[in-house]
Amino acid sequence: MVIIKTIDCKVTANASVAVSGMIIDYNPTISKQYANGKDNYAREDVVLCCDPIDKVAEYIFSVATTDDFNDEQRHYTCRCDIRLNNLLPNTIYYWQVTAGDYVSSIQSFCTADTIRTLKIEGVTNTRDIGGYFGLGGKKMKYGKVYRGARLENITDTGKNELLNYLSVQTDLDLRYPGEEGAGVASPLGAGVNYYNYSSPYYWAPDNGINDERCQEALVKIIRVFANEVNYPIYVHCSAGRDRTGTICYLISALCGVEEDDLCLDYELSMLSSVSDAMDIDNFMHNLFYRFIRQDEGYLWNSYAPNGTLAEAVEAFLISIGVTKGEIDNIKKIMLS
Numbered sequence: 001m002v003i004i005k006t007i008d009c010k011v012t013a014n015a016s017v018a019v020s021g022m023i024i025d026y027n028p029t030i031s032k033q034y035a036n037g038k039d040n041y042a043r044e045d046v047v048l049c050c051d052p053i054d055k056v057a058e059y060i061f062s063v064a065t066t067d068d069f070n071d072e073q074r075h076y077t078c079r080c081d082i083r084l085n086n087l088l089p090n091t092i093y094y095w096q097v098t099a100g101d102y103v104s105s106i107q108s109f110c111t112a113d114t115i116r117t118l119k120i121e122g123v124t125n126t127r128d129i130g131g132y133f134g135l136g137g138k139k140m141k142y143g144k145v146y147r148g149a150r151l152e153n154i155t156d157t158g159k160n161e162l163l164n165y166l167s168v169q170t171d172l173d174l175r176y177p178g179e180e181g182a183g184v185a186s187p188l189g190a191g192v193n194y195y196n197y198s199s200p201y202y203w204a205p206d207n208g209i210n211d212e213r214c215q216e217a218l219v220k221i222i223r224v225f226a227n228e229v230n231y232p233i234y235v236h237c238s239a240g241r242d243r244t245g246t247i248c249y250l251i252s253a254l255c256g257v258e259e260d261d262l263c264l265d266y267e268l269s270m271l272s273s274v275s276d277a278m279d280i281d282n283f284m285h286n287l288f289y290r291f292i293r294q295d296e297g298y299l300w301n302s303y304a305p306n307g308t309l310a311e312a313v314e315a316f317l318i319s320i321g322v323t324k325g326e327i328d329n330i331k332k333i334m335l336s
Contacts, residue, residue: 013111031270041271049081121158125240125272135256138335149240174199226326239274
């Protein structure tokens with residue numbers, strides 16, 4: 001029997017110090033104190049290990065979220081330890097090791113209940129939009145929509161993570177024609193659906209979601225989320241911040257996510273390497289917060305004067321051509 005060395009704690013895979021600090025003390029624009037142009041938000045790795053076995057060349061670490069290993073992921077290595085990341089928050093994982101003719105007992109650990117930032121080699125600003133509370137106290141599902149920056153520099157390791165661990169089925173590219181890589185093909189390969197629609201952003205006279213010239217593309221983007229066969233979806237622009245942030249805002253707000261959580265999700269980009277290109281006062285404070293605030297009359301008050309943010313976003317999307325059925329599909333897919 002392989003002797004397992006377990007981590008001496010019940011909860012692991014915690015958020016980074018920066019993410020934890022920002023969540024605890026959150027208020028709009030607090031993220032600027034953490035920004036330094038580097039990726040600071042990857043969660044802690046989980047380290048699993050066993051005693052080495054003589055004359056065994058390969059160890060197989062089996063990891064699953066059920067004790068019958070129904071959703072088992074196998075990790076093959078010549079080492080007697082592995083490091084795991086991108087695990088689901090607040091989840092019990094079960095694991096065991098096979099080494100030659102030896103099989104270990106089943107062990108378990110529980111991940112921390114925190115935001116699921118992701119580590120994808122060659123890509124920055126990546127995270128899961130799940131975990132926030134929405135309509136009726138339901139939560140946005142993990143593993144449905146991942147957001148991040150462009151994929152042109154993704155490594156083979158990063159591709160393997162997105163395709164084989166996170167199971168991405170669709171690359172939703174929000175970049176404009178002429179941007180490097182836009183409209184050509186997905187770096188993830190021909191096995192994924194690839195959609196390239198020039199996304200509007202914020203509420204602005206030019207290239208905003210209120211610009212009628214941009215709304216045809218916006219409707220097509222929303223319809224990608226209304227079709228369950230497209231999930232899981234990786235949605236991105238170039239930096240994964242403004243256009244991506246606008247689309248993720250609309251999807252999340254539609255599902256009832258509250259304003260503070262919508263702001264927090266946007267500001268997490270400041271903890272990635274794209275923060276070095278961010279004009280905080282312009283992009284974040286003047287544009288995003290004017291876009292999101294209901295009490296300033298920019299968008300939502302005119303669509304649901306006495307309603308909720310979710311109702312206002314729904315009314316807006318219907319007004320530009322999204323159907324009620326498509327909206328209901330998104331809520332059904334995204335809320336648990």
